[in-house]
Amino acid sequence: MTFLSIFPKRVFRSLAFEFRFRLNGWTLTGLALGLLVFLPMATVLWNLSNPPENWEHLKETVLGTYLMDSLILVAGTVLLSVLAGVSCAWLVTCCDFPGQKFLEWALVLPLAVPTFIAAYGYFDLLGIIEEKMIPLVIWARTQSPENLDNVIFLLDSLKYPVTILVMASVLYPYVYLLARASFSSQGSRLIEAARTLGYKPRSVFFRVALPLARPAIVAGASLVAMETLNDYGAVKHFGVSTFTIGIFRTWLGLDDLSGALRLASLLMLFILGLLVLERALRAGAKYDESKNARLPFRRYRLGPVGSGLAILCCLVPLAFGFLFPLWRLGSWALSTYEKILDWTFFKLILHSLSLAAISALVIVSAATFLAFVGRYFKNPSIQASNRLAILGYSVPGAVVAMAVLIVSGQINLSLGVILTGSLVTLVFAYLVRFLAVAWQPIDSGMDKNCAHLNEASQSLKSTPLVSLLKVNLPLLRPSLFAAGLLVFIDIMKELPLTLILRPFNFETLSTRTYDLTSQAQIAESSVPALCIILMVILPVVWLNRKMEAKP
Amino acid sequence: MTKLLSVRGVTKAFGSGDRPAVDQVSLECQKGEILAIVGGSGSGKTTLLRIIAGLEIPDAGEIDLNGAVTNAPNAFLPPEKRDCALVFQDYALFPNMTVEQNVFFSKASKQRKLEVDKLLEQTQIAGLRKRFPHQLSGGEQQRVALVRALATQPSLLLLDEPLSHLDPELRDNVRTELLGLFKKTQTTALFVSHDTEDAMAMADRVIVMREGQAIQVGTPAEVYSKPLDRYAALLFGKTNFVPLDLIPNAPHHFQDEDSNEKVVSIRPHDWQVIERDSQSSNSAISGRVSSVRYKGTHMELKIEVETMCILANVETSHGVMEGDEMTVFPTFD
Numbered sequence: 001m002t003f004l005s006i007f008p009k010r011v012f013r014s015l016a017f018e019f020r021f022r023l024n025g026w027t028l029t030g031l032a033l034g035l036l037v038f039l040p041m042a043t044v045l046w047n048l049s050n051p052p053e054n055w056e057h058l059k060e061t062v063l064g065t066y067l068m069d070s071l072i073l074v075a076g077t078v079l080l081s082v083l084a085g086v087s088c089a090w091l092v093t094c095c096d097f098p099g100q101k102f103l104e105w106a107l108v109l110p111l112a113v114p115t116f117i118a119a120y121g122y123f124d125l126l127g128i129i130e131e132k133m134i135p136l137v138i139w140a141r142t143q144s145p146e147n148l149d150n151v152i153f154l155l156d157s158l159k160y161p162v163t164i165l166v167m168a169s170v171l172y173p174y175v176y177l178l179a180r181a182s183f184s185s186q187g188s189r190l191i192e193a194a195r196t197l198g199y200k201p202r203s204v205f206f207r208v209a210l211p212l213a214r215p216a217i218v219a220g221a222s223l224v225a226m227e228t229l230n231d232y233g234a235v236k237h238f239g240v241s242t243f244t245i246g247i248f249r250t251w252l253g254l255d256d257l258s259g260a261l262r263l264a265s266l267l268m269l270f271i272l273g274l275l276v277l278e279r280a281l282r283a284g285a286k287y288d289e290s291k292n293a294r295l296p297f298r299r300y301r302l303g304p305v306g307s308g309l310a311i312l313c314c315l316v317p318l319a320f321g322f323l324f325p326l327w328r329l330g331s332w333a334l335s336t337y338e339k340i341l342d343w344t345f346f347k348l349i350l351h352s353l354s355l356a357a358i359s360a361l362v363i364v365s366a367a368t369f370l371a372f373v374g375r376y377f378k379n380p381s382i383q384a385s386n387r388l389a390i391l392g393y394s395v396p397g398a399v400v401a402m403a404v405l406i407v408s409g410q411i412n413l414s415l416g417v418i419l420t421g422s423l424v425t426l427v428f429a430y431l432v433r434f435l436a437v438a439w440q441p442i443d444s445g446m447d448k449n450c451a452h453l454n455e456a457s458q459s460l461k462s463t464p465l466v467s468l469l470k471v472n473l474p475l476l477r478p479s480l481f482a483a484g485l486l487v488f489i490d491i492m493k494e495l496p497l498t499l500i501l502r503p504f505n506f507e508t509l510s511t512r513t514y515d516l517t518s519q520a521q522i523a524e525s526s527v528p529a530l531c532i533i534l535m536v537i538l539p540v541v542w543l544n545r546k547m548e549a550k551p
Numbered sequence: 552m553t554k555l556l557s558v559r560g561v562t563k564a565f566g567s568g569d570r571p572a573v574d575q576v577s578l579e580c581q582k583g584e585i586l587a588i589v590g591g592s593g594s595g596k597t598t599l600l601r602i603i604a605g606l607e608i609p610d611a612g613e614i615d616l617n618g619a620v621t622n623a624p625n626a627f628l629p630p631e632k633r634d635c636a637l638v639f640q641d642y643a644l645f646p647n648m649t650v651e652q653n654v655f656f657s658k659a660s661k662q663r664k665l666e667v668d669k670l671l672e673q674t675q676i677a678g679l680r681k682r683f684p685h686q687l688s689g690g691e692q693q694r695v696a697l698v699r700a701l702a703t704q705p706s707l708l709l710l711d712e713p714l715s716h717l718d719p720e721l722r723d724n725v726r727t728e729l730l731g732l733f734k735k736t737q738t739t740a741l742f743v744s745h746d747t748e749d750a751m752a753m754a755d756r757v758i759v760m761r762e763g764q765a766i767q768v769g770t771p772a773e774v775y776s777k778p779l780d781r782y783a784a785l786l787f788g789k790t791n792f793v794p795l796d797l798i799p800n801a802p803h804h805f806q807d808e809d810s811n812e813k814v815v816s817i818r819p820h821d822w823q824v825i826e827r828d829s830q831s832s833n834s835a836i837s838g839r840v841s842s843v844r845y846k847g848t849h850m851e852l853k854i855e856v857e858t859m860c861i862l863a864n865v866e867t868s869h870g871v872m873e874g875d876e877m878t879v880f881p882t883f884d
Contacts, residue, residue: 458605458630460657
């Protein structure tokens with residue numbers, strides 16, 4: 001009864017109206033699909049309400065560590081990524097120096113390097129630093145045991161800056177891309193206005209460009225945070241105990257599914273909190289939207305010293321995130337490729353490619369259908385279920401994997417079809433996790449290009465199918481292609497989800513890389529790792545070109 | 552005449568707690584009639600049009616169109632099943648299709664090929680069949696959108712700001728063309744405009760909207776000369792609000808909310824100058840001319856009277872100077 005009284009009569013009436021007059025084959029299918037994609041996440045969230053028996057134990061022993069490590073890692077990575085991304089974006093869009101054109105696109109290249117592979121490129125970094133600290137330990141031992149404890153604590157904490165550095169060096173492009181688009185589109189006119197009003201470059205940056213780019217920067221930062229929480233390979237390698245590690249450890253190590261579920265649901269809460277924070281920080285994001293195409297823009301001309309500093313500033317993240325790992329992997333690959341390259345390896349490439357391509361096709365189709373149904377019928381319930389369905393992108397792969405396993409286990413039981421461990425489950429899990437990646441460009445493309453046209457075709461008494469096939473799809477071709485590429489890139493780079501849900505004996509490039517490194521064959525793992533980077537690099541460069549042309 | 556469209560008590564609010572965009576609007580439209588909805592921006596006129604087209608769902612109210620119930624508390628006819636067609640303000644031509652493909656997009660148009668071909672001839676766009684929308688001028692795009700809508704043979708044609716994208720020089724021609732086409736095709740049309748000139752030139756009846764409410768309905772002449780409030784009067788151009796006490800013989804007046812007194816709306820060109828030593832009128836008003844502006848066809852005078860300032864248009868042959876004393880009286884047709 002209390003539940004009923006929360007809802008005003010009006011909501012009930014409009015719901016009843018919805019169900020009587022606005023449900024048809026399209027909207028029902030859309031609703032079902034959206035809810036199906038949300039189902040795994042709902043399953044995880046449901047667990048918040050019933051804590052398992054050993055929860056108190058988990059809470060007392062490890063929860064604090066997981067929370068602490070996640071917070072430190074997210075905060076550090078976001079901060080460093082924003083610093084690198086924003087400063088590089090400002091330099092390449094608003095300053096003129098030798099190499100600026102090259103750096104403008106080269107700076108996105110680290111996007112092709114998955115975090116776990118970057119970590120393998122730096123696998124011995126932590127060890128080297130610790131080695132350098134040995135004299136300090138010896139010195140501390142001669143002083144007092146209290147000092148020794150402090151030094152050991154310090155040594156143990158070194159894993160944080162190292163992991164943060166490695167993560168940020170490949171994740172900063174998310175911030176860079178969005179900040180660059182913001183600076184070069186709406187910013188340019190206002191930056192010019194500020195300059196004619198006598199502002200010096202410094203104040204133009206801090207008082208005009210930065211506040212204007214805030215929504216874009218926050219959006220980029222939240223992507224970085226999500227990716228950080230999603231990572232499994234890098235944190236495992238450096239021994240940072242984030243939530244994802246905790247979930248794997250509790251579930252597969254301790255064989256405690258309910259505890260792992262509980263952790264996953266807490267992680268989801270944590271992320272929902274992040275999303276709320278993002279929304280608050282992005283307040284006023286409307287002014288980020290500009291209809292102007294990239295305008296000709298007079299850049300700041302830098303002198304020799306300024307140019308040198310600018311080039312250095314841009315080269316540092318590029319070197320850390322791309323050149324060094326690539327060089328290292330390359331040199332290892334040269335010495336090990338004979339051992340690794342054989343027929344099974346080509347099968348591996350084929351697996352990875354076909355899995356990513358098929359999943360991209362499925363996901364783009366689903367996203368197009370959902371976006372179309374939501375926009376064409378303007379049905380509030382579909383729009384709501386779409387919002388829920390695209391939440392999956394903010395949920396780490398480990399959580400999605402567990403949730404999908406539970407759901408498919410239920411289906412196994414009730415329908416007698418064995419879904420667990422099949423490719424269908426894996427593709428569905430990708431759908432849950434990456435629907436938003438495809439949905440975003442498609443939905444905004446529809447909003448921009450097709451909103452009125454869909455109304456026009458309704459008014460001309462045409463069917464939804466005709467509008468979809470003859471109006472929406474032809475006009476959305478670029479968006480569909482971009483969406484497909486984005487999903488393809490993400491799936492090629494994906495590790496934790498694939499690791500858990502792949503069918504028995506089914507390997508992809510990323511799982512092979514992981515397997516080899518966990519057998520301490522870091523040098524050998526460089527061959528599949530390089531393959532991933534090389535296959536992803538072309539789509540990344542192409543997408544970057546497209547973003548530059550139409551910010 | 553038979554009734555084609557009936558709108559009763561339609562209300563629509565976009566956010567809860569906000570003032571409704573459309574507030575208890577009722578109107579009727581007869582077969583063959585051309586009806587204009589005028590109002591400033593934010594008056595809810597476009598929302599009303601979209602509700603009639605079925606593109607928005609009202610919170611309350613009923614609509615019948617050509618004998619079918621389209622909106623009722625427990626009924627809703629989707630836009631594709633309504634016997635009307637909408638011409639969008641931005642025309643909404645499919646950019647990936649030629650003029651021909653656009654015009655023959657609807658099923659109905661494919662079945663009436665000959666008639667649609669005739670429409671294309673009449674609107675002089677038959678030669679543009681193979682062009683794409685971006686290769687057309689604004690006027691041509693508008694005609695394509697119009698033919699595309701008419702090709703479905705709707706019993707009611709809805710137009711959202713049909714002339715707003717056209718140059719001022721073009722507008723007058725297009726008004727005449729549109730009217731001619733409506734008469735030839737015996738179309739019943741309901742259009743929305745913020746430009747009262749469009750409404751007066753084309754419509755048989757005008758509905759004035761303000762803040763979501765229909766505040767006055769009448770022929771253009773009625774609404775122009777007998778406005779029901781200050782807003783409706785000003786919407787149709789410059790006017791003077793003269794207290795009723797000064798002009799007791801006025802055939803029409805309204806209660807003004809601003810000054811809270813009965814006032815008469817008198818258009819600048821309705822004043823007649825009283826020549827010296829001629830007849831006197833009991834509603835004559837005298838004052839000093841404070842400004843004279845030459846307007847080509849006439850002169851626009853500001854006459855300072857005790858408590859107010861009167862705007863009056865007089866013929867250029869009057870040799871008026873600033874500072875002259877002048878007596879004027881209103882004429883009522």
